[in-house]
Amino acid sequence: MRVLSNHIAIRVMEDEHDRLSAVIRGMQHFVRAISKGKKAPDPKVFRAMLEYISEYPHKVHHPKEDQYLFARLRARTNRVNQTLDELESQHRQGESQTLALEQALTRYELEGVAAFQPFFDLVETYAEFYSHHMELEEDVVLPAAIKFLKPDDWAVIDAQFAANADPLAGSAYKESLDKLFSLIVNIAPAPIGRGPAS
Numbered sequence: 001m002r003v004l005s006n007h008i009a010i011r012v013m014e015d016e017h018d019r020l021s022a023v024i025r026g027m028q029h030f031v032r033a034i035s036k037g038k039k040a041p042d043p044k045v046f047r048a049m050l051e052y053i054s055e056y057p058h059k060v061h062h063p064k065e066d067q068y069l070f071a072r073l074r075a076r077t078n079r080v081n082q083t084l085d086e087l088e089s090q091h092r093q094g095e096s097q098t099l100a101l102e103q104a105l106t107r108y109e110l111e112g113v114a115a116f117q118p119f120f121d122l123v124e125t126y127a128e129f130y131s132h133h134m135e136l137e138e139d140v141v142l143p144a145a146i147k148f149l150k151p152d153d154w155a156v157i158d159a160q161f162a163a164n165a166d167p168l169a170g171s172a173y174k175e176s177l178d179k180l181f182s183l184i185v186n187i188a189p190a191p192i193g194r195g196p197a198s
């Protein structure tokens with residue numbers, strides 16, 4: 001559920017959720033196509049998606065949530081502490097989950113169909129996990145933030161979420177992640193991306 005707000009931080013956060021959702025939907029589309037016996041996509045596409053969901057949340061998205069939005073919210077209210085604890089714990093699990101996905105993909109590439117089911121299951125589990133994660137942020141954390149945060153909190157949070165305050169903005173690393181996202185959108189088949197329908 002999207003909240004109505006003019007805060008830059010909220011627009012940036014929702015936009016980043018949209019990007020991550022699109023990539024994760026792309027991953028599901030590919031494993032589901034394989035499970036239905038359709039032509040397997042180029043593993044390079046899947047590797048690009050995996051790299052994106054490994055790097056972008058960890059380096060760009062989660063730190064801004066933890067250090068600014070969640071921290072300021074904890075300082076103003078304890079009503080959502082349990083949800084924030086859960087979300088921070090999920091942020092810490094992210095790296096091991098994407099590593100497990102990468103290992104499962106490697107096994108599938110090496111062993112073929114015998115290693116497909118664990119890979120398929122991990123993708124579906126990850127998609128469910130991350131969708132629930134974003135829902136908690138949008139349905140519980142953002143309404144609480146709008147209710148409890150003060151203008152001086154928002155001044156700091158908006159500045160940190162704004163692209164020009166992003167510590168990675170303009171860096172080669174950030175540009176490479178943006179390029180990676182464009183690449184995924186261009187090569188993934190419709191309706192996920194702009195590539196030819198599969």
Ligand SMILES: [Fe+2]
Binds near residue numbers: 062065091133137
């Ligand atoms: Fe998060």
Ligand SMILES: [Fe+2]
Binds near residue numbers: 013061065134137
């Ligand atoms: Fe998030």
